[in-house]
Amino acid sequence: MAIAVRNLTKFYGTEKAVNDISFDVKTGEILGFLGPNGAGKTTTMKIITCYMPPTSGSVEVEGMNIEQHSLEVRKKIGYLPEMNPLYLDMNVVEYLEYAASLHGLQGILLGSRLKEMIELCGIGDVRHKDIGELSKGYRQRVGLAQAMVHDPEVLILDEPTSGLDPNQIVEIRNLIRQLGRAKTVVLSTHILSEVQATCDRVIIINDGTIAADGTLEQLQNNFRGSEKISLELKAPVANAMTDIYPKLQSLASVETVQYDGEENGAHKFSLHTLKGSDIREAIFHQAVAEHWVLLELTRTATSLEEVFHKLTTGETAAIQPGQLKQSIGAA
Amino acid sequence: MTNISLKSLPSLHNTGTVFRKELRSYFNSAVAYVVIVVFLAIVGWFHSSNLFLANVASLRLMFELVPIIFLFVVPAITMRLLAEEKKAGTIELLTTKPIEDWELVLGKFLAAWALIGCMLLPTLLYYITIMLLGSVDHGPVIGGYLGLMLMAGVYVAIGLFASSITDNQIVAFIVGFLIMLALFMLDKVLIYLPDFAASVVEYVGIDYHVGSIARGVIDSRDMIYFLSMLGFSLYLTVISLGRRKW
Numbered sequence: 001m002a003i004a005v006r007n008l009t010k011f012y013g014t015e016k017a018v019n020d021i022s023f024d025v026k027t028g029e030i031l032g033f034l035g036p037n038g039a040g041k042t043t044t045m046k047i048i049t050c051y052m053p054p055t056s057g058s059v060e061v062e063g064m065n066i067e068q069h070s071l072e073v074r075k076k077i078g079y080l081p082e083m084n085p086l087y088l089d090m091n092v093v094e095y096l097e098y099a100a101s102l103h104g105l106q107g108i109l110l111g112s113r114l115k116e117m118i119e120l121c122g123i124g125d126v127r128h129k130d131i132g133e134l135s136k137g138y139r140q141r142v143g144l145a146q147a148m149v150h151d152p153e154v155l156i157l158d159e160p161t162s163g164l165d166p167n168q169i170v171e172i173r174n175l176i177r178q179l180g181r182a183k184t185v186v187l188s189t190h191i192l193s194e195v196q197a198t199c200d201r202v203i204i205i206n207d208g209t210i211a212a213d214g215t216l217e218q219l220q221n222n223f224r225g226s227e228k229i230s231l232e233l234k235a236p237v238a239n240a241m242t243d244i245y246p247k248l249q250s251l252a253s254v255e256t257v258q259y260d261g262e263e264n265g266a267h268k269f270s271l272h273t274l275k276g277s278d279i280r281e282a283i284f285h286q287a288v289a290e291h292w293v294l295l296e297l298t299r300t301a302t303s304l305e306e307v308f309h310k311l312t313t314g315e316t317a318a319i320q321p322g323q324l325k326q327s328i329g330a331a
Numbered sequence: 332m333t334n335i336s337l338k339s340l341p342s343l344h345n346t347g348t349v350f351r352k353e354l355r356s357y358f359n360s361a362v363a364y365v366v367i368v369v370f371l372a373i374v375g376w377f378h379s380s381n382l383f384l385a386n387v388a389s390l391r392l393m394f395e396l397v398p399i400i401f402l403f404v405v406p407a408i409t410m411r412l413l414a415e416e417k418k419a420g421t422i423e424l425l426t427t428k429p430i431e432d433w434e435l436v437l438g439k440f441l442a443a444w445a446l447i448g449c450m451l452l453p454t455l456l457y458y459i460t461i462m463l464l465g466s467v468d469h470g471p472v473i474g475g476y477l478g479l480m481l482m483a484g485v486y487v488a489i490g491l492f493a494s495s496i497t498d499n500q501i502v503a504f505i506v507g508f509l510i511m512l513a514l515f516m517l518d519k520v521l522i523y524l525p526d527f528a529a530s531v532v533e534y535v536g537i538d539y540h541v542g543s544i545a546r547g548v549i550d551s552r553d554m555i556y557f558l559s560m561l562g563f564s565l566y567l568t569v570i571s572l573g574r575r576k577w
Contacts, residue, residue, distance in 0.1 A: 046423075049427045051423055051426060051575065052575050071429045071430075071431070072429075074427055074428060074429040075429045077427070079423075079427045081420060081423045081427075085419050085420030085421045085424055086419075087356075087419075087421060088419075089359060089360060090352075094355075098348065098352050099428070101348040102345060102348055102349075102428040103428060103429060104344065106344075
């Protein structure tokens with residue numbers, strides 16, 4: 001186990017930032033720490049990196065307690081803080097030398113690690129520029145190089161892609177994935193696609209507590225409240241509400257049916273069905289039996305976005321877009 | 332994968348790393364040059380304009396003047412040392428590296444102190460000019476320089492402490508300046524105090540000790556004063572830096 005967090009609680013004054021959270025990170029795993037701003041992601045990371053101690057609870061990194069063996073733990077961690085603070089008046093090489101030297105590297109070893117990092121992070125072109133002159137993308141690379149320079153077992157990256165443009169985001173993600181092959185990585189973000197793009201596992205944290213913990217697939221399955229099926233069909237009947245609606249309603253696993261109106265002689269319906277069910281086949285057979293002409297049949301599964309939204313706001317609306325639509329319509 | 336053996340480090344490796352970085356950043360920016368030039372200009376002007384008036388081959392005037400200039404120069408040198416790191420957030424990078432807080436504080440202290448040393452170094456030229464002009468009593472000069480460096484050490488430690496309590500460099504400057512000014516002024520208000528308080532206040536005041544060393548007398552009471560003031564200020568700085576952990 002690379003990181004073991006047990007009953008971690010942190011108060012800022014009287015305000016509870018992190019509330020009794022526990023989780024493990026396996027060696028070699030890329031863990032995404034997902035949550036809205038102010039959820040406690042950064043606080044947790046600051047505690048793991050020994051920047052500040054927990055109010056209660058314990059953290060072990062590579063089997064060592066962060067409070068009893070603080071220096072040892074810090075040697076094993078590479079940390080990229082939020083906002084990526086850097087010495088703007090130093091040039092890239094000077095800065096990396098400084099970081100490496102603080103990690104106890106010196107001489108030939110320091111030189112070879114620097115070279116390796118500069119190559120890996122693609123900052124060879126700017127190595128003699130002042131950090132203050134660099135673009136955000138390059139600064140982020142320098143920040144990553146700094147975090148990696150002592151070849152740590154564990155990388156803690158706090159919002160590594162915030163403030164970057166889309167191309168830079170892709171580059172940094174690729175870099176993280178590349179680095180993550182050999183290391184244990186914990187990265188925080190409030191962007192879902194980031195987790196989808198880079199992480200093996202995700203912990204959703206909200207209001208200082210863990211709202212969900214698992215692989216992306218598990219989360220999507222567990223939190224799938226219901227599925228939505230959009231249906232468009234033509235039928236030789238006078239009244240859709242009396243002739244078609246009850247028949248759809250009577251299908252197995254259907255929870256609610258909603259009539260979305262008629263367009264060019266085609267009737268539109270939205271069906272909400274039970275979790276995990278797939279009734280498209282049943283609908284097809286029903287249509288054949290009734291001589292309906294199916295124009296469209298679409299199944300929408302819960303996206304991670306909806307899971308996230310549900311877990312972090314406590315609303316169910318996003319899980320069932322149909323209902324949301326209804327309530328808007330009624331208002 | 333490279334195998335990095337983090338062998339037990341030489342004890343002052345980290346302090347040395349911080350020291351070199353800080354000193355380099357003084358000289359990479361304009362700070363060091365501006366401070367040194369301004370300092371030398373002021374000292375040089377007073378020194379040369381009075382030397383011939385007094386017609387005495389001595390550096391006494393300089394040794395009286397420099398402590399006053401220190402009041403402004405030292406906080407200007409120390410104000411950024413920690414306040415800037417806090418402002419920029421780099422303190423978080425620094426304190427999550429495997430380095431003890433005291434190593435960090437000591438490195439920064441030594442860098443600023445060394446800069447003061449660099450600043451005083453060219454004034455040796457005045458010493459040389461005086462030696463050429465007449466016979467000099469060397470004792471007071473050596474004592475004078477020693478006194479100035481010890482005073483600077485205490486001031487730098489105080490300035491560093493002032494820089495540790497805020498992320499605003501202006502605040503750091505003002506707080507540092509006021510504490511230094513108070514220490515400097517203490518032995519000038521003695522006449523207003525009752526006798527029993529006067530001797531205590533005199534001992535706390537810094538100018539009294541600089542004065543006695545400058546006479547060429549190196550007394551253990553003075554050395555204890557300087558070392559304890561310096562150590563106490565650095566200790567407070569380490570405590571203040573550790574406040575993030577409260």
